[in-house]
Amino acid sequence: MSIQRYIAANSPRFLDELVDLLKIPSVSADPAYGEEVVKAAEYVKEKLIASGVDTAEICETAGFPIVYGEKIVDPAAPTILVYGHYDVQPADPLELWESPPFEPVIKKTELHPEGAIFARGSADDKGQFYMHVKAFEAMLAEGLLHCNVKFMIEGEEEVGSENLDHFVQQNQEKLKADVVLISDTSMISLEHPSVTVGLRGLAYMQVEVTGPNKDLHSGTFGGSVANPINVLCKLIASLHDEDNRITIPGFYDQVQEYDAEYRKQLNKAPFDLDEFKRKLDVEETYGEKGYSTIERVGIRPTLDVNGIWGGYIGEGAKTVLPSKAFAKISMRLVPDQDHKNIARLFEEHFLKIAPPAVKVKVVPHHGGQAAVVPTDSIGYKAAEAAIQEAFGKKAIPTREGGSIPITALFQKVLGLDPILLGFGLDTDAIHSPNEHYGVANYLKGIETIALFFKHFHQLSREA
Amino acid sequence: MSIQRYIAANSPRFLDELVDLLKIPSVSADPAYGEEVVKAAEYVKEKLIASGVDTAEICETAGFPIVYGEKIVDPAAPTILVYGHYDVQPADPLELWESPPFEPVIKKTELHPEGAIFARGSADDKGQFYMHVKAFEAMLAEGLLHCNVKFMIEGEEEVGSENLDHFVQQNQEKLKADVVLISDTSMISLEHPSVTVGLRGLAYMQVEVTGPNKDLHSGTFGGSVANPINVLCKLIASLHDEDNRITIPGFYDQVQEYDAEYRKQLNKAPFDLDEFKRKLDVEETYGEKGYSTIERVGIRPTLDVNGIWGGYIGEGAKTVLPSKAFAKISMRLVPDQDHKNIARLFEEHFLKIAPPAVKVKVVPHHGGQAAVVPTDSIGYKAAEAAIQEAFGKKAIPTREGGSIPITALFQKVLGLDPILLGFGLDTDAIHSPNEHYGVANYLKGIETIALFFKHFHQLSREA
Numbered sequence: 001m002s003i004q005r006y007i008a009a010n011s012p013r014f015l016d017e018l019v020d021l022l023k024i025p026s027v028s029a030d031p032a033y034g035e036e037v038v039k040a041a042e043y044v045k046e047k048l049i050a051s052g053v054d055t056a057e058i059c060e061t062a063g064f065p066i067v068y069g070e071k072i073v074d075p076a077a078p079t080i081l082v083y084g085h086y087d088v089q090p091a092d093p094l095e096l097w098e099s100p101p102f103e104p105v106i107k108k109t110e111l112h113p114e115g116a117i118f119a120r121g122s123a124d125d126k127g128q129f130y131m132h133v134k135a136f137e138a139m140l141a142e143g144l145l146h147c148n149v150k151f152m153i154e155g156e157e158e159v160g161s162e163n164l165d166h167f168v169q170q171n172q173e174k175l176k177a178d179v180v181l182i183s184d185t186s187m188i189s190l191e192h193p194s195v196t197v198g199l200r201g202l203a204y205m206q207v208e209v210t211g212p213n214k215d216l217h218s219g220t221f222g223g224s225v226a227n228p229i230n231v232l233c234k235l236i237a238s239l240h241d242e243d244n245r246i247t248i249p250g251f252y253d254q255v256q257e258y259d260a261e262y263r264k265q266l267n268k269a270p271f272d273l274d275e276f277k278r279k280l281d282v283e284e285t286y287g288e289k290g291y292s293t294i295e296r297v298g299i300r301p302t303l304d305v306n307g308i309w310g311g312y313i314g315e316g317a318k319t320v321l322p323s324k325a326f327a328k329i330s331m332r333l334v335p336d337q338d339h340k341n342i343a344r345l346f347e348e349h350f351l352k353i354a355p356p357a358v359k360v361k362v363v364p365h366h367g368g369q370a371a372v373v374p375t376d377s378i379g380y381k382a383a384e385a386a387i388q389e390a391f392g393k394k395a396i397p398t399r400e401g402g403s404i405p406i407t408a409l410f411q412k413v414l415g416l417d418p419i420l421l422g423f424g425l426d427t428d429a430i431h432s433p434n435e436h437y438g439v440a441n442y443l444k445g446i447e448t449i450a451l452f453f454k455h456f457h458q459l460s461r462e463a
Numbered sequence: 464m465s466i467q468r469y470i471a472a473n474s475p476r477f478l479d480e481l482v483d484l485l486k487i488p489s490v491s492a493d494p495a496y497g498e499e500v501v502k503a504a505e506y507v508k509e510k511l512i513a514s515g516v517d518t519a520e521i522c523e524t525a526g527f528p529i530v531y532g533e534k535i536v537d538p539a540a541p542t543i544l545v546y547g548h549y550d551v552q553p554a555d556p557l558e559l560w561e562s563p564p565f566e567p568v569i570k571k572t573e574l575h576p577e578g579a580i581f582a583r584g585s586a587d588d589k590g591q592f593y594m595h596v597k598a599f600e601a602m603l604a605e606g607l608l609h610c611n612v613k614f615m616i617e618g619e620e621e622v623g624s625e626n627l628d629h630f631v632q633q634n635q636e637k638l639k640a641d642v643v644l645i646s647d648t649s650m651i652s653l654e655h656p657s658v659t660v661g662l663r664g665l666a667y668m669q670v671e672v673t674g675p676n677k678d679l680h681s682g683t684f685g686g687s688v689a690n691p692i693n694v695l696c697k698l699i700a701s702l703h704d705e706d707n708r709i710t711i712p713g714f715y716d717q718v719q720e721y722d723a724e725y726r727k728q729l730n731k732a733p734f735d736l737d738e739f740k741r742k743l744d745v746e747e748t749y750g751e752k753g754y755s756t757i758e759r760v761g762i763r764p765t766l767d768v769n770g771i772w773g774g775y776i777g778e779g780a781k782t783v784l785p786s787k788a789f790a791k792i793s794m795r796l797v798p799d800q801d802h803k804n805i806a807r808l809f810e811e812h813f814l815k816i817a818p819p820a821v822k823v824k825v826v827p828h829h830g831g832q833a834a835v836v837p838t839d840s841i842g843y844k845a846a847e848a849a850i851q852e853a854f855g856k857k858a859i860p861t862r863e864g865g866s867i868p869i870t871a872l873f874q875k876v877l878g879l880d881p882i883l884l885g886f887g888l889d890t891d892a893i894h895s896p897n898e899h900y901g902v903a904n905y906l907k908g909i910e911t912i913a914l915f916f917k918h919f920h921q922l923s924r925e926a
Contacts, residue, residue: 028779029778030778030779089781090777092777158781159780160780186683200682202682202782204780204782212743213743214559214743214896214897215556215559215896217895218793219663219795219864220649220760220864221864222760222767222864223764223864224748224749224750229768229769230703232771233696233768234699236692236693236696236697236700280675280688281676282821283819284818284819285688286674286687286688286689286818286820286821287686287687288686296686297684297685301686302685302686304681304693305692305693306775306781306782306783307692307775307781308695308771308773309771309773311769311791312553312555312770313789314555316828317623317669317769317791317828318552318553318621319667319793319894320769320770322769328774328776328780330681332681332682357745357746358745365780400683401680401685402683403782429679430683431679431781432677432680434677
């Protein structure tokens, strides 16, 4: 098939272009990288044009811009809207990277005998959305593009996609499509190709506990006044009970309980608990009582402290009783849990349980709704067919723990179910030091995406 | 009296010399300041010589040096050993200082209408030990020095005085004295002069909790693996019960309980709870149930987290499930609690309560024994008489929450009870941003120290 030949012939350049994109430190969370984020947007626009779109533009928002590009081959043909993001997570802790996060290197690993690209954003999401740009180029070059394509690549996914809502609302006509295709999730493995059919939502909070109005000497004052770190630890500890269930009143009210049959099916996905523990070097897993690991990340909400700080954190010992302590706390939500409601419940509860000896501030950072993808749509069937053709295997439907808040927005505003056709692996270390993305995953992904276009076109005609 | 005249005439220079000493950032806890610590030692030696000692030397240790100097006026006369420290606490958080910590400025405040010197170490302990150097100069110049004096000024007090033990053991003959005089504590106020008769001990620990072997994405893994921050908070929270008593088994075994009469006397010290709360801007105090604030810092042990960190602590939001979390935890101890035993109990308990899903490391930092000073000694009586003469008031004996581990060492090795004649105030913000020391406290302290020498000499002859 000519798509595969085209990919094989052009793969060095496909990799080079991705490497150049990965060199741009487009960290949206850190204001210091503001210019770099914009630079990444410009790079994406250029490459869309070079790959053959009719038009491409940088759409300003109140935050970082959205890159939009489209190719209309036939107004009567089905249209695929590709969503991705060119911003990346912060790279720290830097000292744990084996090579600098913005100096991509390709290295072979046990899991990636053909090599993996090590760089921040390689899997999340530059390497993944860029597959679409290259699949598009390949289809166009080979005369195999029979669907219209619209690209919407944003720069604020890692900070909550705050301005995308407004953009989508304002551009419903422009974004009109038959399906949204997103590669920002992972599959089980290249041997067990899977399609994500569920994603958790997110509510991200920052809390600040203030004890005395200034740092004090822990000898002179220790025991007489509330230590904000001790209190913060107490508050955080109280957010889970002995069974590791979250104690915020009302938190589980909207959580869907699944029947035994559904849970049985879910637990059939290939998963090796011993291997999981060995890879993470933990003696035991840890989570909500009564659920398997697959269920804990798939169908159960969770609460994690993502960061904590307060007092003296330098070398050596300092006997300070600090004035303030802080934590970043996020909750992963399941369908029907509204992230705004959960943020409110968290805030109310946290303020309520704080003792009067401290002052507490709660600031919601950002959030997103959970999503479930139906498996009876043309889009899902096209994904299944593409995987069958590319891998020779039936796709396994999986529920993933992460959040792509935008999926709920597409469903609500555009009425489109997203197809979550991701090619990353859980071991890619996204959001961690040494993030990487398999070269084979990248090239196989490009092929599978082109096949998705083919099958979506065929199935749409048959429907 | 000529001492007072001499102080008045020389006070600008006395202040200038202190200011020069405060300009040296002798932070013993931070290796980056190593050279500055040594520079401070050299400055102290120079000033001892300029003030008139017979000999002064820099005594090397395995860590920072000890400055020793002496003036023997008469081998038959009583000898006073002055202890102090020229090292200081780290200055961070720097952004909370109103003027740079190592650029001393004198400013008037509500409590210090004659001005206070703002600088790291101004009260703890440079400003306080330097009073002894200047009292010595004044007595010598005015022909009023009738006691021998030995200065031992160390550079590791803020990091646990680790090498002083060995030095004192090896130099018992050289350090032979009739009393140890230390100004490294505070008094209630210039209106309520007090002498410290009890100090708490200290056990300082660092703990490290490891969950997975690398940072993970909190969406993909949240809920399936122990989050070391959540676990650390749970462990720390469990160290206190509902009555704010410490839950470490055996922790209170050696804690002395006091009878009602003793506690009544202790609570007679001038203390305004409303003023205390107002100054610290707290709605309520917080501490062990069944004890007053004075008791909580005076006769009860405490446990405070001095620092905590883990995960993402930068700007914005990062959905990381971190690999590690850390805390610095210190316990203030009361007489009979052995700091090494308590450190061992802490470690055993902390390792025991950690769930098997994490790995825990406990590293003891440093410690020191609590101390009680008898009030029937010549030294204490001389302090009372000096305060009576300088302030026209009877000294109030107080128990202070802080620790000067060296006091227990003097009692054990040299058989000397220390006299804790401090002139700082609890509001001096030692170990905090904007540390300061009242100019009036400094000058009144010099006078009182000279009077202590006078009365110690007289009372020794009468004994």
